[in-house]
Amino acid sequence: MIPFNKPSITEKEIACVTDAMKNSRLSGDGAYTKKVYEQMKERFGIDRMLLTTSGTASLEMAFLLIGLKPGDEVIAPSFTFSSTINAFMLRGARPVFCDVRPDTMNIDEKKIEELITDKTKAICTVDYAGVACEYDVIEDIAKRHNLYLIEDAAQGVGSTYHGKPLGTFGQLGCYSFHETKNYIMGEGGALVVNDPSYMDLAEIIREKGTNRSQLLKGMVDKYTWHEVGGSYLPADILAAVLYAQMTRFDEIMEKRMAVWNTYQEQLADLEQGGYLRRLTVPEGCGINAHMYNIVLPSDEIRTNLSDRLMEKGIYAYICYVPLHSAPMGRKAGYKPEDCPLTEEYGNRIIRLPLHAEMTAEDAATVVDEIGNILKA
Numbered sequence: 382m383i384p385f386n387k388p389s390i391t392e393k394e395i396a397c398v399t400d401a402m403k404n405s406r407l408s409g410d411g412a413y414t415k416k417v418y419e420q421m422k423e424r425f426g427i428d429r430m431l432l433t434t435s436g437t438a439s440l441e442m443a444f445l446l447i448g449l450k451p452g453d454e455v456i457a458p459s460f461t462f463s464s465t466i467n468a469f470m471l472r473g474a475r476p477v478f479c480d481v482r483p484d485t486m487n488i489d490e491k492k493i494e495e496l497i498t499d500k501t502k503a504i505c506t507v508d509y510a511g512v513a514c515e516y517d518v519i520e521d522i523a524k525r526h527n528l529y530l531i532e533d534a535a536q537g538v539g540s541t542y543h544g545k546p547l548g549t550f551g552q553l554g555c556y557s558f559h560e561t562k563n564y565i566m567g568e569g570g571a572l573v574v575n576d577p578s579y580m581d582l583a584e585i586i587r588e589k590g591t592n593r594s595q596l597l598k599g600m601v602d603k604y605t606w607h608e609v610g611g612s613y614l615p616a617d618i619l620a621a622v623l624y625a626q627m628t629r630f631d632e633i634m635e636k637r638m639a640v641w642n643t644y645q646e647q648l649a650d651l652e653q654g655g656y657l658r659r660l661t662v663p664e665g666c667g668i669n670a671h672m673y674n675i676v677l678p679s680d681e682i683r684t685n686l687s688d689r690l691m692e693k694g695i696y697a698y699i700c701y702v703p704l705h706s707a708p709m710g711r712k713a714g715y716k717p718e719d720c721p722l723t724e725e726y727g728n729r730i731i732r733l734p735l736h737a738e739m740t741a742e743d744a745a746t747v748v749d750e751i752g753n754i755l756k757a
């Protein structure tokens with residue numbers, strides 16, 4: 382049996398959690414949270430990052446921070462997780478869905494500008510499968526039209542665009558450390574504060590609108606309510622899990638890359654034969670082997686493939702149902718034909734099992750079974 386995802390937990394994670402419970406604190410901003418920040422600084426040069434309770438929480442914080450108002454518009458892809466869109470709809474903003482590039486399933490940077498109106502306030506990009514959007518173009522558009530850029534890099538921890546880590550584009554970047562992502566804390570995430578002017582407010586919003594974090598740093602002797610905020614600070618016990626994972630960063634990356642590379646090499650023949658299409662990694666994009674996707678010739682072939690693989694104990698799933706044509710997307714006034722490529726390819730794509738507890742041999746087995754099913 383080859384499960385879709387299996388968290389990689391070792392004695393190291395268990396030892397760190399035990400230590401956190403004995404020697405750090407149960408609530409947030411303890412010793413392990415600080416150790417995670419040191420790791421992120423060392424590895425990615427990230428100076429300002431705040432751990433949060435989820436990738437979703439990071440996105441919600443980002444849209445609170447930029448002060449969206451009801452009626453504002455945010456341009457975002459429809460091929461994403463509901464959290465990307467919920468985060469700004471909760472502020473009363475309206476989604477303006479942009480179609481994708483079929484080669485990466487990322488937002489099509491060439492179609493963004495035509496969607497800008499005088500109500501547009503922000504562009505929210507999603508680095509699908511941990512592959513970067515075309516940030517040279519997108520940053521330029523945001524700058525010229527005076528728009529905020531929020532990066533949903535939930536899947537992008539460890540990936541790069543022309544050498545620069547994902548999560549560091551735009552004013553604010555959002556990571557997820559959910560157990561289905563590459564580096565995990567169970568439920569958790571981080572807000573990467575690229576524009577330093579947001580840091581003080583971000584700390585306040587994360588702590589129920591209070592300046593409690595200034596108290597913890599010894600900057601004030603009592604704390605109080607300053608802004609409207611939420612509860613987005615994760616327990617230090619969870620930060621201990623993430624710290625252990627970060628010390629295993631290279632090991633986890635290498636194991637995932639071995640699986641990714643096997644898929645990439647061994648699926649080439651099936652692509653040549655016209656049975657499927659592999660997604661592309663554009664030049665300049667460094668990947669973290671978060672996902673491996675294939676696009677099938679039709680929705681029926683995809684569903685059949687997924688069902689038949691399941692019979693063999695191989696779990697491959699559809700990734701996202703396009704949001705613009707999901708029940709909530711329709712309630713928001715969208716029709717399937719509004720993002721034709723998202724609709725077309727979103728219903729033909731499948732995500733293969735990929736995790737650090739899998740081997741290259743497992744990946745080869747998956748490819749063999751795919752070949753048997755598609756050629757039958």
Ligand SMILES: *Cc1c(COP(=O)(O)O)cnc(C)c1O
Nearest residue numbers: 435436437462464535557559569
């Ligand atoms: C996983 C994910 C999220 C949500 O992250 P959580 O930590 O599960 O809240 C948001 N956006 C994208 C693109 C994701 O893949």
